Amino acid sequence: MQSQTMKHTNTSSLKINPDQSTYVRILRRTDTGFVEFLFGINSSDLMVELILPEAAFMEFCESNSPTQLTSEESIKQDADILKWQFGEAGVQE
Numbered sequence: 691m692q693s694q695t696m697k698h699t700n701t702s703s704l705k706i707n708p709d710q711s712t713y714v715r716i717l718r719r720t721d722t723g724f725v726e727f728l729f730g731i732n733s734s735d736l737m738v739e740l741i742l743p744e745a746a747f748m749e750f751c752e753s754n755s756p757t758q759l760t761s762e763e764s765i766k767q768d769a770d771i772l773k774w775q776f777g778e779a780g781v782q783e
Contacts, residue, residue: 705754711732727739727740734759749773
């Protein structure tokens with residue numbers, strides 16, 4: 691199996707159609723300067739997890755003007771994830 695090298699992507703090429711609403715939920719900032727976050731298009735119900743260097747994240751947000759989820763929205767999202775995984779809100783194994 692060949693290893694693949696990750697190349698730096700110009701985040702301005704990652705601009706979403708301005709007619710679509712975008713959402714961001716920051717999960718954490720690492721000690722090595724990366725931002726781990728969730729990103730959704732047209733809904734915060736279905737989001738993908740991404741990681742970018744801090745400067746690229748800022749550029750990405752500047753290009754796409756996402757709505758950042760509030761603490762309350764994040765708590766609701768976490769409860770929905772648990773419900774989806776375990777069938778009942780707040781139930782963990």
